[in-house]
Amino acid sequence: MSIRFAILGAGRIGQVHARAVDGNEKAVLAAVFDPVEAAAAAVAERYGAEICDLDAIATADDIDAVVLCTPTDLHAQQIELFARAGKAVFCEKPIDLDSARVRDCIDVVNETGTTLMVGFNRRFDPHFMGVKAAIENGSIGAPEMGIITSRDPGAPPADYITRSGGIFKDMMIHDFDMAVFLMGGMPESVMATGSVLTDKAIEPLGDYDSASAILRWADGRQLSISNSRRASYGYDQRVEVHGSLGMAAAENEHPVRIEVATASGYARPPLHDFFMTRYIAAYANEINAFISALDGAAVSGAAGGIPTGIDGLNALLIAEAALESATTGRLVSIAG
């Protein structure tokens, strides 16, 4: 029997998820909601889904799961609404920019006993999954140190930055989640710094476009993160974990694997220029993992199962501590 889905938010990422739901044999895209009628209509027609409003989806007997691609400030209340309505919920990160609000939301979800998955898509990237697998299968021994590098092709518009929570909660949060995912367990403290190097327009917004952090676990393990909102050569996403027996590293994904050698040397095309093409496989994999989790199947690939509300909270707690460290110049303990 098929799992029947509704998608809320039919924009860019909503369309990606709609396609993934439609492509999974165990799922059906039954309903779509978007305040922009044309957006909802486009998805509805393409996948044979019905256009519904929020309440209709919440009360529909034949909707099993919802995918929330709505604005961040609606996430927490919508999670609660649908959890109480007995729907499984997939929510784009973050649940909320405030950890206290996230805690409350998780409490509600726990009371209802429903499944909440948070969209940390990078856990489902084939390359990062390969690193995770190398750790899980013992190839590199116990993880000791890590290095994560994330550089975006360019900074988002000021408007987005204002609502984003800042570089630590918006961009480095992916790396914090990856750090926990790969190293295992929550870090105890963080040192961080941030500055504006690429786009002076960001300065008056009180945010940074360049940031570095060192996470430290109670047992002395360490992981360095370097973020920049600028990368002329494309979407630069690298992860490496160094353990007692060796190192596992995920390299950048080059969409075209050619080499052109001339008198000036060897040349290769740049990386992906957009996160949605870079993570196209990850997006499909995460929806499939969500469906498998609902279907009771063991979730293959992302060892440790799907990321849930706790994972969303953990990454946010690290981000809050990193922001405090960048502001105060002190090592900051991470709330438990």
Added chain:
Amino acid sequence: MSIRFAILGAGRIGQVHARAVDGNEKAVLAAVFDPVEAAAAAVAERYGAEICDLDAIATADDIDAVVLCTPTDLHAQQIELFARAGKAVFCEKPIDLDSARVRDCIDVVNETGTTLMVGFNRRFDPHFMGVKAAIENGSIGAPEMGIITSRDPGAPPADYITRSGGIFKDMMIHDFDMAVFLMGGMPESVMATGSVLTDKAIEPLGDYDSASAILRWADGRQLSISNSRRASYGYDQRVEVHGSLGMAAAENEHPVRIEVATASGYARPPLHDFFMTRYIAAYANEINAFISALDGAAVSGAAGGIPTGIDGLNALLIAEAALESATTGRLVSIAG
């Protein structure tokens, strides 16, 4: 207005093409035929297509194009049938194992004035397209020499080999087409050799599992090809063209880009183990190119447009000459 498609043959490759047609906004998968009813039904249900028989498709007013994924020995007559019925035809390679039959078929197609595309999918692989683009944009100057390496994970079953036309017409034919595509113009002669190195069961079938060839153009340009039906490490597909100003090379596609370094050195996962995952992008691209061609749009990517009947014939002529060279130990001129 949409281009309405019928797919004939709902097996493995038929399903791949069905998905590509369905995913293209300018096309609709309207009909499907397969003698195996369950196969036809699966595609019909998944994409909302109708199950039809051959004649119904040929005579249907609302079918514009057909995709032939039927057995090779039916290709030529089906191309002629549908060409005469005024349908555009996409046909999996080869048109036929006999070049005389192919010439007749092309004559019929030319009389009808319809579009015939032959499924040389590798022309639409992003990496090989990158090499083609490097040649077209002058980066490496005039092509002088080339090296193509194709190794399959394992030999196909004896049953398949018997009907395949042998390694030159079945496997190296892709490389012959790639050679013409990249170097430009038909080679004048070929030297080739073949042997059985990986699977002794192939010997009594009169075929080879390992073959090498050197193509030579009238102006002295040369290209070497090396084929093996065995590659423990996956689907090994490399192409390089060396020109007056430099070299352009397409590397293998690694599905997982990680590196695990331990005391025994650096390790990477193997290549794709199946041609359908290796060429997943190429299969989608070629159907999109076919649709664009029918739509009157310039075909982006594969410079020089879509491969047609002449390309199918050319590759086959080279294969026939290579087989003769392998048998006689002489350089063999390629029929014009």
Added chain:
Amino acid sequence: MSIRFAILGAGRIGQVHARAVDGNEKAVLAAVFDPVEAAAAAVAERYGAEICDLDAIATADDIDAVVLCTPTDLHAQQIELFARAGKAVFCEKPIDLDSARVRDCIDVVNETGTTLMVGFNRRFDPHFMGVKAAIENGSIGAPEMGIITSRDPGAPPADYITRSGGIFKDMMIHDFDMAVFLMGGMPESVMATGSVLTDKAIEPLGDYDSASAILRWADGRQLSISNSRRASYGYDQRVEVHGSLGMAAAENEHPVRIEVATASGYARPPLHDFFMTRYIAAYANEINAFISALDGAAVSGAAGGIPTGIDGLNALLIAEAALESATTGRLVSIAG
């Protein structure tokens, strides 16, 4: 006319430098000193040098330059001795473990007007020089952020660690110098952390075997460093600088560039297992640069000339601040 050299300390690194002096057409290895007579004799015989004691070298009219490969605690006084004697001095790093002592020593050198070069050999590594050149020629624009990774195959003996000054002054000091060399200008502050992860015997010595740091310049530029005394796969030495127009990165040097592909994937041999083979070219290059500097020639390769006493002092000042940060958990300003 040849520049006549004396080498003090005929151990491992002394022999490397002796060979480099001998191999340079503008230099002659005239004298050697080592308290271990056999060591001095071996070098003397191999290169036709005379065995001399310290004073004889200092007072010899026909010695132009000395290379100090003596124990660290003798460096400062020997630099002063030979500077006053009018000899040019090449000294292995560090000048001293205490920055106040280094400042005094530099004052003496400056008074005498002699040339002092400090052995930051990595500035002369072909790969790191390549990164420096990419910065100098404008390829990557203004440097914004950096990442340096240094991992040694294994920890040195406890005896060495006790006298080394600890991981920041002994190991990460190379990375601090590289940071200044590549990013340009002294950083303003540092955050650092250290722990014992690989060898519990290091704990009672009050040192770390694993350390991370973030350098920050006054204009907001940032550079992350990650150090480990363990790397099963060899001597791991990577540097990358990210600028406004792009990134320049030096990869590890693999002594054997082969790939072996089997059913378990692709394998490569490990890295160099010893710093003297890893940096064999750098060691020869730095002595050649010293000789060129003495010869009045522009020093090619290492833009900005040879590293002098100030460079030795600067790296030490960063190391002292990093140690304080690791101890206090605070961002520490670096003394000017």
Added chain:
Amino acid sequence: MSIRFAILGAGRIGQVHARAVDGNEKAVLAAVFDPVEAAAAAVAERYGAEICDLDAIATADDIDAVVLCTPTDLHAQQIELFARAGKAVFCEKPIDLDSARVRDCIDVVNETGTTLMVGFNRRFDPHFMGVKAAIENGSIGAPEMGIITSRDPGAPPADYITRSGGIFKDMMIHDFDMAVFLMGGMPESVMATGSVLTDKAIEPLGDYDSASAILRWADGRQLSISNSRRASYGYDQRVEVHGSLGMAAAENEHPVRIEVATASGYARPPLHDFFMTRYIAAYANEINAFISALDGAAVSGAAGGIPTGIDGLNALLIAEAALESATTGRLVSIAG
């Protein structure tokens, strides 16, 4: 006790060998001969050797071994002279351009019982040795097929080409030796073709600048070779052997391992531009192997020991057959 050497021919390659002899602790460079007095004097002075004429070297009691870097047309008679004089002989390839003359020379050597090593330096390249080792240790199973690519930065002067014996005997001969070295055993037949693509001045000399060949062993094994006298991006030297269990490949050696990523993609510096820097390690290794062989030690690295007269003859026999094939367009059997 030291092995005492004389070097005949103090040009470019003679100097390389002189340095290698001098650097080996078991050898002494005692004598040097060159008709150009200044050349002889330079080597003599640098390494403390005596300038001698041919006869003096042949009759000297205290010369154990000679290194012949003289013109090719003198090789055979000089080998015979020194073999009869009881000297071990290292001779640059080829022994002679005519296989009959080579056979005679080998007969003389065999009668005298001396050691003759032929300078197939590539057998001592660290990367090609790595491929050989992978074959020897069973990693890739029994070798089945091979691909060798050799491209030179540019064609030699017409004067050199005239005396060289042509591309098959001068350039591809290295690949023929490598093929025998790696695949094991002599091939049975060869198909080859050649043309002039890069330098029209070569045409009237009756030689080619571009050539391809397929070697075939009696058991059906195959190896493809592609040669060009032009490579804008440097000295391109690759080797790969494909076996029943996998593939071993030697990649090009990049002197500077950096990557510069900008908006136009990733860039790397070109390859070595000169064979003497590309093969610097191989040249030292081969002289060391010769000395070890004379010293009675097992020759490490190049499994199967040093290349001798037979190896020189074998490669030449393949080259003669390849030339015949290129001329006649027929598969040509290789003389036993």
